[in-house]
Amino acid sequence: MNDYKKEYEKWLTVPTLDADLKKELEEIGNKEEDIKDRFYCDLSFGTAGLRGILGAGTNRMNRYVVGRATKALGLVIQKQGKEFAAKGVAIAHDCRIMSPEFAKMCALILNSMGIPVYLFDSLRPTPELSYAVRYYHCAAGINITASHNPKIYNGYKVYWEEGSQIKSDIANQVLEEIGNLDLFEENISLKEEEAVAKGLLHIVNKEVDESFYEKTMSISLRDSEVDKNIGIVYTPLNGAGNIPVRTVLERMGYTNVHIVKEQEMPDGTFPTIAYPNPEDHAAFALSEELALKVGADVLIATDPDCDRLAVEVVQNGKIEALNGNQVGVLIINYLLTSMTEKGTLPNNAAMVKSIVTGEMGSAIAKEYGVKMFNVLTGFKNICALSNEWDNTKEYTYIFGYEESIGYNVGSYLRDKDGVGATLILAEMAGYYKKQGKTLIDVLNELYEKYGYYREDTISIVLEGIEGQERIKRMMVEYRKNNAGSIGSSNLIKVTDYLTSESTNVLTGEKSAVEIEKTDAVEFAFDDGCWYSLRPSGTEPKIKLYIYTKADTAEKAEDKLTEIKTKVLEVLHSIK
Numbered sequence: 001m002n003d004y005k006k007e008y009e010k011w012l013t014v015p016t017l018d019a020d021l022k023k024e025l026e027e028i029g030n031k032e033e034d035i036k037d038r039f040y041c042d043l044s045f046g047t048a049g050l051r052g053i054l055g056a057g058t059n060r061m062n063r064y065v066v067g068r069a070t071k072a073l074g075l076v077i078q079k080q081g082k083e084f085a086a087k088g089v090a091i092a093h094d095c096r097i098m099s100p101e102f103a104k105m106c107a108l109i110l111n112s113m114g115i116p117v118y119l120f121d122s123l124r125p126t127p128e129l130s131y132a133v134r135y136y137h138c139a140a141g142i143n144i145t146a147s148h149n150p151k152i153y154n155g156y157k158v159y160w161e162e163g164s165q166i167k168s169d170i171a172n173q174v175l176e177e178i179g180n181l182d183l184f185e186e187n188i189s190l191k192e193e194e195a196v197a198k199g200l201l202h203i204v205n206k207e208v209d210e211s212f213y214e215k216t217m218s219i220s221l222r223d224s225e226v227d228k229n230i231g232i233v234y235t236p237l238n239g240a241g242n243i244p245v246r247t248v249l250e251r252m253g254y255t256n257v258h259i260v261k262e263q264e265m266p267d268g269t270f271p272t273i274a275y276p277n278p279e280d281h282a283a284f285a286l287s288e289e290l291a292l293k294v295g296a297d298v299l300i301a302t303d304p305d306c307d308r309l310a311v312e313v314v315q316n317g318k319i320e321a322l323n324g325n326q327v328g329v330l331i332i333n334y335l336l337t338s339m340t341e342k343g344t345l346p347n348n349a350a351m352v353k354s355i356v357t358g359e360m361g362s363a364i365a366k367e368y369g370v371k372m373f374n375v376l377t378g379f380k381n382i383c384a385l386s387n388e389w390d391n392t393k394e395y396t397y398i399f400g401y402e403e404s405i406g407y408n409v410g411s412y413l414r415d416k417d418g419v420g421a422t423l424i425l426a427e428m429a430g431y432y433k434k435q436g437k438t439l440i441d442v443l444n445e446l447y448e449k450y451g452y453y454r455e456d457t458i459s460i461v462l463e464g465i466e467g468q469e470r471i472k473r474m475m476v477e478y479r480k481n482n483a484g485s486i487g488s489s490n491l492i493k494v495t496d497y498l499t500s501e502s503t504n505v506l507t508g509e510k511s512a513v514e515i516e517k518t519d520a521v522e523f524a525f526d527d528g529c530w531y532s533l534r535p536s537g538t539e540p541k542i543k544l545y546i547y548t549k550a551d552t553a554e555k556a557e558d559k560l561t562e563i564k565t566k567v568l569e570v571l572h573s574i575k
């Protein structure tokens with residue numbers, strides 16, 4: 001019998017197996033592929049924690065897999081010493097199916113180990129969990145969320161004491177502990193009432209909210225110079241953004257905010273959209289209808305755990321979508337012009353972006369003498385520099401962002417922040433509106449000044465075991481046989497982040513890349529255009545990021561199409 005089949009049979013014999021999960025397994029008895037997908041491996045505990053499809057199986061999100069990871073995390077925390085463990089763990093959850101249940105279970109597992117827990121009483125945005133870890137000076141944090149994945153998913157993000165997500169050092173320790181634990185062990189020995197009575201379980205309600213709102217409002221830069229009647233359509237996409245985003249906007253005095261009713265209340269089935277990811281502008285369909293009806297200026301969507309935000313703008317009566325790079329560039333320009341004008345820009349100010357985020361933001365930062373650092377994809381890597389500079393004081397972190405619509409202004413929390421980003425976006429749009437400009441007008445001014453940058457991210461979705469294998473093949477084969485020079489763009493440099501080596505294509509000369517190793521490869525041309533290829537770490541996708549630059553918009557767009565066509569042709573030919 002195959003190992004996965006054995007594992008399947010084993011689950012069926014566990015006397016304490018959850019009745020719903022057991023039923024699910026009995027129903028798939030003759031579905032070989034389904035059994036294989038559920039049991040051929042353990043759901044991996046990567047540096048982003050766990051993320052997977054809900055259901056029965058070792059490769060699924062369920063109480064056993066989540067429980068074992070929590071016990072392992074508890075052991076890692078305890079190994080740091082009694083004092084560290086006594087700092088406790090903050091736990092939050094999003095709107096998803098099983099999120100509140102998992103959150104409470106994790107709390108009781110840790111409590112049963114004697115570790116105190118600060119458990120949010122209802123859903124909260126991811127940035128607030130990061131904030132809570134710092135607020136309570138916790139040892140760690142857990143957030144039950146699958147961010148923007150489809151409704152069948154859930155996930156488990158782990159934070160460390162600075163309030164940012166754990167990196168591979170801690171993740172590997174958790175993984176090692178997981179390896180020593182029995183999946184079906186009963187890890188809870190305390191009832192909720194007992195845990196509360198013992199002072200181990202603290203239910204968190206308004207206390208952190210108020211402090212979080214206050215800090216968020218403090219990032220405002222030009223409050224009195226803003227048209228607060230700017231028309232805003234906002235959708236939380238049935239996630240955690242509704243209350244915090246609206247509270248902050250209301251308290252800041254924005255009077256013309258319209259919420260997409262169908263997407264207002266938390267609902268993990270996401271009844272209006274198949275894919276609750278505002279990066280995909282299909283998620284804006286209902287917002288667009290509302291915007292045209294109420295005559296809005298700007299449309300804002302946050303993803304279900306409200307750590308990311310996407311924007312559309314009404315320009316001459318038509319709705320235009322901005323991508324993550326464009327929003328990042330607008331925020332950078334707004335922060336730097338405002339701080340310079342007000343004399344609040346620190347001398348050692350620095351920003352951080354990922355290696356697959358565009359270079360226009362760096363060009364603007366340079367103009368203001370602000371250093372831009374590049375790190376691997378993952379906001380944990382961006383915030384790791386913020387953490388480091390807390391100690392070294394070498395730089396003052398003012399902003400971090402990624403093309404995948406994650407932004408973080410200031411350092412009071414250490415993750416992407418859809419609440420703070422919404423505030424800055426509303427303020428920016430209102431400030432420019434007062435000057436008779438839209439965000440698109442400002443973006444066009446920036447292109448005039450810094451050159452025409454264009455970009456596109458293309459994701460090829462390849463699901464299941466087969467998909468995963470093909471993604472691996474694509475990464476290996478493309479390295480051997482890439483598209484080379486494309487049109488008038490001559491390939492000059494290939495940077496392989498797996499070997500940490502950059503190769504000059506013309507001379508063959510190699511140089512080292514000072515960044516952690518990861519499976520990504522970047523191709524640079526002689527005209528400043530470049531593209532990168534990497535497998536997604538959160539979804540079954542391979543991602544192609546293309547960046548072009550030229551002296552006219554048209555040329556930059558043509559180059560984009562040319563590169564995209566050629567690279568996709570090669571990629572699709574790898575079966």
Ligand SMILES: O=P(O)(O)OC[C@H]1O[C@H](O)[C@H](O)[C@@H](O)[C@@H]1O
Pocket residue numbers: 147377378379380402404406535536537538539543
């Ligand atoms: O491209 P992926 O690996 O799927 O990651 C997409 C995004 O996922 C998470 O939200 C990370 O925190 C981000 O930093 C990352 O950009």
